Amino acid sequence: MGSWGVKALESDNGLDLISLLKTDYLPKHKKLTLGGLIGFLKEEGFLGETVSEIDFLYDNTAIALAELYSEWRETGKLNYDDEDSNVWSAITNFSASATARKDLLRRLRSIKNQVPDEDGEREIVELWKESNNWESWDKHLDSLIELLQLSLIHISEPTRH
Numbered sequence: 001m002g003s004w005g006v007k008a009l010e011s012d013n014g015l016d017l018i019s020l021l022k023t024d025y026l027p028k029h030k031k032l033t034l035g036g037l038i039g040f041l042k043e044e045g046f047l048g049e050t051v052s053e054i055d056f057l058y059d060n061t062a063i064a065l066a067e068l069y070s071e072w073r074e075t076g077k078l079n080y081d082d083e084d085s086n087v088w089s090a091i092t093n094f095s096a097s098a099t100a101r102k103d104l105l106r107r108l109r110s111i112k113n114q115v116p117d118e119d120g121e122r123e124i125v126e127l128w129k130e131s132n133n134w135e136s137w138d139k140h141l142d143s144l145i146e147l148l149q150l151s152l153i154h155i156s157e158p159t160r161h
């Protein structure tokens with residue numbers, strides 16, 4: 001699986017995603033949108049066109065996007081710069097429309113609900129179940145789903161005075 005933690009960004013696929021964004025997306029975008037990232041990652045083959053397209057890489061990418069969004073909401077920055085590049089620290093905003101958040105939430109719920117692929121399994125879930133970190137990974141997935149759910153509730157509620 002090529003993972004050293006329970007986060008999708010703590011995996012070989014996560015590093016590939018960070019590298020792709022660093023070289024091909026971030027130099028052109030100082031203000032990120034979740035919808036823009038989803039569209040770009042679909043074009044690059046890191047994310048399926050629809051929730052029903054199930055693949056280990058697509059699942060890992062969806063979780064990684066939720067992790068990036070969560071990190072931005074919690075800290076107001078994304079810390080993935082290295083000595084060769086400061087593109088991550090140049091990001092000034094990361095917004096997410098309700099449509100993009102709903103799309104990402106549907107993807108995470110599909111993983112959580114273990115919706116099977118055409119072979120009758122959900123590879124990412126099966127691999128985590130076989131690991132010693134299944135419970136931690138499952139709780140991490142729950143926390144990302146909760147963040148997206150809460151962000152949709154807070155945005156849709158009227159402001160009260």
